[in-house]
Amino acid sequence: MLPQSRSLAVRAVEACGAYTLLRLRRDGADAGVPGQFFMLRAAPAPADAYLSRPISAAWADDDELAFLLDVRGPGTRALTAGGAVEVLGPLGHGFELAPGPALLVGGGIGAAILPWLVRLLPEARVLLGFRTDAHAVCAALVHPDATVVVEPELVTEPLARLLPGFEGTVYACGPDAMLGAVAALAAEHGVACQLAMEAAMACGFGACHGCAVKIDGRWKRLCVEGPVLEASRAVA
Amino acid sequence: MPSLETSFCGLRLPTPFVNGSGTLDALVSGTLGVSAFVTKTVTLNPREGNPPPRIAETPAGMVNSIGLANPGLDRFLEDDLPRLAELGVPIVASVGGWSPGEYATAVARIGAHPAVVAIELNVSCPNVESGCISIGTDPRETRALVERCRRETDVPVLAKLSPSVTEIEAIATAAAEGGADGLVLINTLRGIAIDRATLRPLLGGGGGGLSGPAVKPVALHAVFHAYAATGLPIVGMGGVAGGSDASEFLAAGATLVGIGTALFRDPAVVARAALELAEELERRGASGPEDLVAAAHPPTSTSSRA
Ligand SMILES: Cc1cc2nc3c(=O)[nH]c(=O)nc-3n(C[C@H](O)[C@H](O)[C@H](O)COP(=O)(O)OP(=O)(O)OC[C@H]3O[C@@H](n4cnc5c(N)ncnc54)[C@H](O)[C@@H]3O)c2cc1C
Numbered sequence A: 001m002l003p004q005s006r007s008l009a010v011r012a013v014e015a016c017g018a019y020t021l022l023r024l025r026r027d028g029a030d031a032g033v034p035g036q037f038f039m040l041r042a043a044p045a046p047a048d049a050y051l052s053r054p055i056s057a058a059w060a061d062d063d064e065l066a067f068l069l070d071v072r073g074p075g076t077r078a079l080t081a082g083g084a085v086e087v088l089g090p091l092g093h094g095f096e097l098a099p100g101p102a103l104l105v106g107g108g109i110g111a112a113i114l115p116w117l118v119r120l121l122p123e124a125r126v127l128l129g130f131r132t133d134a135h136a137v138c139a140a141l142v143h144p145d146a147t148v149v150v151e152p153e154l155v156t157e158p159l160a161r162l163l164p165g166f167e168g169t170v171y172a173c174g175p176d177a178m179l180g181a182v183a184a185l186a187a188e189h190g191v192a193c194q195l196a197m198e199a200a201m202a203c204g205f206g207a208c209h210g211c212a213v214k215i216d217g218r219w220k221r222l223c224v225e226g227p228v229l230e231a232s233r234a235v236a
Numbered sequence B: 001m002p003s004l005e006t007s008f009c010g011l012r013l014p015t016p017f018v019n020g021s022g023t024l025d026a027l028v029s030g031t032l033g034v035s036a037f038v039t040k041t042v043t044l045n046p047r048e049g050n051p052p053p054r055i056a057e058t059p060a061g062m063v064n065s066i067g068l069a070n071p072g073l074d075r076f077l078e079d080d081l082p083r084l085a086e087l088g089v090p091i092v093a094s095v096g097g098w099s100p101g102e103y104a105t106a107v108a109r110i111g112a113h114p115a116v117v118a119i120e121l122n123v124s125c126p127n128v129e130s131g132c133i134s135i136g137t138d139p140r141e142t143r144a145l146v147e148r149c150r151r152e153t154d155v156p157v158l159a160k161l162s163p164s165v166t167e168i169e170a171i172a173t174a175a176a177e178g179g180a181d182g183l184v185l186i187n188t189l190r191g192i193a194i195d196r197a198t199l200r201p202l203l204g205g206g207g208g209g210l211s212g213p214a215v216k217p218v219a220l221h222a223v224f225h226a227y228a229a230t231g232l233p234i235v236g237m238g239g240v241a242g243g244s245d246a247s248e249f250l251a252a253g254a255t256l257v258g259i260g261t262a263l264f265r266d267p268a269v270v271a272r273a274a275l276e277l278a279e280e281l282e283r284r285g286a287s288g289p290e291d292l293v294a295a296a297h298p299p300t301s302t303s304s305r306a
């Protein structure tokens, strides 16, 4: 029922503005679908990062599995230190691609999940919001023609302009506040919306009950129900 | 390679390795190689659990404040237990509550199911107000609870104890006097994580429970003294992440070994620990895990062995 954990070699670690791109040799590993995630841990792991970290793949090529990282603490820092990475996944439920037009919305490191989705939805409009210009550098990885806004402008502003009359699906990933605003706008315009959410995770496979998020109005495990959810389930 | 077969409270198990309650959902991930599956603690009424954040990593471990999220007794019996019974491993059901009556009701109803081979009384959860841990920190209440539950079922009744007590011997002895067939030690240690930015408690439940490699010496101490005091069969756990940890718990007096937090980082840990233990037994010329049980105890304490 659970995929095998694999040790994958690091092919390259590259700065991408304020973020870091981690490229692993895929070595035949199952990549799953966009929106699913992997539990990653540097091998060997440093003492201050005992647990693995949940990270979504930015893309999967025949020979490469790539992750875009916001290096925040010891776990993500160790992942960028070279060597090998212990990879468990793919885990959880990813995006369900719907027929018809697509609007992709990313906020901050939430953009990390979108390059792969863009490959599957090449006609999609892409809207990205970032804190600073340094963070916005990664927009080039997502889509050459993405609409990019930097604070104080919020990504929901161009979204609000595009939604009237839009008949398709919104796929969004970003901080909770942004996802809440995106879901509210989509609901207002009667547009289908899928959200890729985040929570602190110790295991990623339903074992710890650590990843509680309000889903269908109750605390439920995001790693089991999500991390991609129909917006109506997350904001109920 | 020597067999890892182990007897515990009348059960024959292929290896001494089980999971810690609340650290594996076999219905989601499968059993990951445990020889018996221990359920998350079930309470009379359903519980959503505590608000997030529920977990924080700490040096060599983690603090959790899950708050006994579980479907409640009725749904556990109707939905979960029949599916667990099909997994092909014996089921140990963990039970919690706020009064001896609540425990007794759950023990009677769960113990009647044919797939359940033992019941664990969780009197040691640090993440709920009152109930549970307040029973498990008082020898009199512990004895009374075990006595009451022992009468409700024919399957072995185990008491899961907290290390956050002044004298583990007193609680272990009380559980033995109440008729416990075995002990499970340790549950998590009481702990707290502070948010470095706001300087307020980090976890949604306020305090929490510490687990992982950081707690291993505390757990070994608790197992050692509970064994010396009672001679009861023990499921030892707390920071086990491999075969050599398991040998240490056996030597301290455990018969079965539980793995919790290490499963989160490595779902293959049970299979690896079993292989490592078998290799170690072979190196030592031991015929099975039972040869190591209580090896750390001086010969004088054998008088209390069951
Ligand atoms: C499904 C999913 C997909 C994800 N995909 C990605 C992705 O593609 N890319 C990506 O970069 N991230 C992703 N994340 C987020 C990522 O998992 C976390 O950012 C990562 O776990 C952080 O680990 P760390 O070791 O860097 O930081 P940690 O040390 O775990 O800390 C995380 C944050 O909490 C703060 N913190 C920790 N302890 C304390 C304390 N005691 N007091 C105050 N603050 C504290 C830290 O400062 C930091 O900001 C995803 C998360 C999920 C759930």
Ligand SMILES: Cc1cc2nc3c(=O)[nH]c(=O)nc-3n(C[C@H](O)[C@H](O)[C@H](O)COP(=O)(O)O)c2cc1C
Binding pocket: A208, A209, A210, B019, B020, B021, B022, B023, B040, B041, B064, B066, B068, B094, B122, B125, B160, B186, B187, B188, B210, B211, B212, B213, B215, B237, B238, B239, B240, B258, B259, B260, B261, B262
């Ligand atoms: C996230 C988490 C949830 C837990 N839930 C329960 C529980 O519901 N009932 C229980 O008796 N113990 C529970 N425990 C305690 C474990 O079963 C075990 O006793 C403890 O974690 C020590 O073992 P470890 O260091 O191997 O994790 C939980 C532990 C963790 C980390």
Ligand code: FES
Binding pocket: A200, A201, A202, A203, A204, A205, A206, A207, A208, A209, A210, A211, A221, A222, A223, A224
């Ligand atoms: S991360 Fe452990 S249950 Fe979801």
